[in-house]
Amino acid sequence: MKESDYSFEELIHSESFQNWVKGQAEPEEKKYWDDWVAKASENRLLAMRAQKRIAGFSIKPTSNPNRAKVWRNLQKHIPGKKDHNLKSKSISSSNDRLQWFFRAAAVFLLVASTALAIHFMYEPAPGKQEDQLVRKEVITKYGERKTIKLNDGSSIILNAHSNLVYSVDPGDSNAVEVFLDGEAHFSVEKRGNPEDSPFKVRTSGGYVKVMGTEFVVSTRNQDTQVVLEEGSVALTPMNSGNREMTIMKPGELAEFNADSKSIKTRLVNTDVYSSWTTYQLVFDKTPLDEVMDRLENTFGVKVVVRQADLYERTISGAIDNSSLEVITSALSNTLDTPIIVKDDAVYVDK
Structure with a gap:
């Protein structure tokens, strides 16, 4: 590998440099590029330009940052007790053990709450005995996703750290009912008569009745969130008194919980919510706290942001999400922040 200067075009087309940007470089390659970047400020500036091109990120400030939300996020992410100077604190081995204990407890509670919800929410179809239904459970760990193919031709992609239980009527493969805790993308075959052969997704917040469509459902942060890519779905909150359904249109995002009296929808860029199925993350003026939530839910890490004004940034662009190192490297270059x-933690701005 030559020691001479590189042009911008040479860098972005260099497989070795691309590996270094993505965190996939061999030890010798990594040392080479680390040394090359440290050799001169010109090299560093050129490397940053090339990294941003490879990563595909851009940033813009939000016009009206939610200060209360910023403060809540800071409180949530600052380790230990109150630290008004936002200084890092050393973590003792006992704290490490506690962290793992709480993580294990959280997993236990997730499984327990899911089991209880399934017990109370699954109701056999009229005229069907529960023991006639075929029921299966699929669980994903952090950093893992799984694809489920159903007999009716529908498919489900289950995102990381999620739990899905589905039941199928052996006498009618089109009659499918799913309980979801986490995040999943659904591609459902169109039904000739949705009333006779329903495909239903249930969450702790309510019901999603599917007419044949592609959509994403997430139960992160307690509320149920549905993003409709194409087709049509009908939503009903769990405790809605009149059981009135809200019919979504393609391109809409809807959020609700069990006690919602009405469901508010808004138009969004659906790629932001479904791109993870293609091993990419797409952001479109996405607030930084939502980006960090995505990292925590996908990779099981704790994110600590020590600089409050970073929450005033939004992220736009696309990046490969095959590894945490690739994403954090791109974010570091985009935010110009270590x-x-x-x-098992990500520290932003050491």
């Missing part, structure tokens, strides 16, 4: 991954 990001360190250490001990």
